[in-house]
Amino acid sequence: MAATETLTAERILEATEEVLRRHGPAKATVVDVARALGVSHGSVYRHFRTKAALREAVTKRWLDRTSEALDGIAGDASLDPGTRLRDWLAALFTAKRRKAGDDPELFATYSVLAGEQVGAVAEHIDELTGQLTRIVSDGVAAGVFRGDDPAVSARAVFQATGRFHDPAYAGEWDEPGADADFEAVVELLLRGLRA
Amino acid sequence: MAATETLTAERILEATEEVLRRHGPAKATVVDVARALGVSHGSVYRHFRTKAALREAVTKRWLDRTSEALDGIAGDASLDPGTRLRDWLAALFTAKRRKAGDDPELFATYSVLAGEQVGAVAEHIDELTGQLTRIVSDGVAAGVFRGDDPAVSARAVFQATGRFHDPAYAGEWDEPGADADFEAVVELLLRGLRA
């Protein structure tokens, strides 16, 4: 495994993801990561001060992938704000559901990590509600949404749809009525937002 | 402890609650319950076929207490449906928050039990959404809510407010912005429901 390459934070993060995928969150040790890279664990500590810091970096990376994918929809001015909001929420739900369904163990692993890294999750949520706020603001500017504080409305929309993006509910995402439930909630929220 | 009284299911349930309060869900055994009652554990098995059945009965009891308290609001025809919906949701949030705050360990205990007893929880949720459906139906009849399927709307309202009644979120119920968040979500939902 190209052990001649320089040991970078990036390579360590990749190895960490691999170890997490293989062993799960409880049994993934710094020693395992070092072994996977063919170095001593002391070398890993040169790049990440603690195991928690390493886990946080890996978690942040994973969360950022979701944010980036959604950012495109949030900024797509070619769609009217109502459609954009609907699409954004649907994309969020679909992305989460796909991740949870494709590799349930890896998803569970990251859910555990997310539970530990409260700070990283808070940032991620801020990022997502920020995107939602942009959509709502555009809607207010276009006169299709009510003129209340867009940040407050965006936060309310995010919280009200928690069942469709919070990993705690992952088990219910594949039940028969999930899509209908999602539609009903989004429909109700959109009506509440409209001017 | 009145060991002379007849051994009834009711007495067993009371003793079980006491044992759960003392030992927590993981360490509450059928033997403990029997000991607390001064009988052999075989006698307990005469009334409840398994430990799971005993836990389910206790859980059901606990859930039913919440349902009953809210039923009064749901059926209070003296309030207009909008106010009733708001009051009902606020009462649900307040009740949960109080239980979680007053005795966090007991609340955690019951949350664990609820996680095990999927069936009992599903029934409880059906009961609550039933009450919500009644309020929404009354609102439709009075012309203040839209004429969509009240059961669907009620379910959507219940799910959208999950953050304020689902025990999984209990940790966030005492954060500073919780009340404001609740108001924002309820306001948005009420607007969405209005005709």
Next chain:
DNA sequence: CGAATGACAGATTTCAATATCTGTCATTCG
């Protein structure tokens, strides 16, 4: 006779000894 018991087999939990891990740092390596 029905209600309660307690001994029992197999499953689960506890506990303490053992092994592994985390994080540091004096030393080695290139």
Next chain:
DNA sequence: CGAATGACAGATATTGAAATCTGTCATTCG
């Protein structure tokens, strides 16, 4: 000289033997 190592102390996790629990049932008790 900076990057990497590996020995180390204290913390955490694993293991397997012993204790306890669950659920059954033949027997006792009132």
